[in-house]
Amino acid sequence: MLKIPLQKEPSPVTVPSKAPHDPNTAVEVYFQIGKDKIRDRVLIDLLVTMMEEPFFNQVRTKDQYGYDVGCDVRLSLGIMCVIFTAISSVKS
DSSP states (O other), X not given: OOOOOOOSSOOOOOOOOSSTTOOOEEEEEEEXXXXXXXXXXXXXXXXXXXXXHHHHIIIIIISOOOSEEEEEEEEETTEEEEEEEEEEXXXX
């Protein structure tokens, strides 16, 4: 896990693979939303439900970034999170 400080311009993060000959790469972008509250959880679930198909369509189908792409909600130690993942054998 890597915490990147807030910046005005995007900056790429490159981490070398532990197995340089393995073409598979996994990226997970994880946003902590806040402490678990039922109203916020319902809104986040709704938001992820609305984003899931367009995200998959853009990243998996159009951009062809990976063979396993998705977004989901996670509750971790009472903190609500939204996660975007992409697993690819053609992109790094």
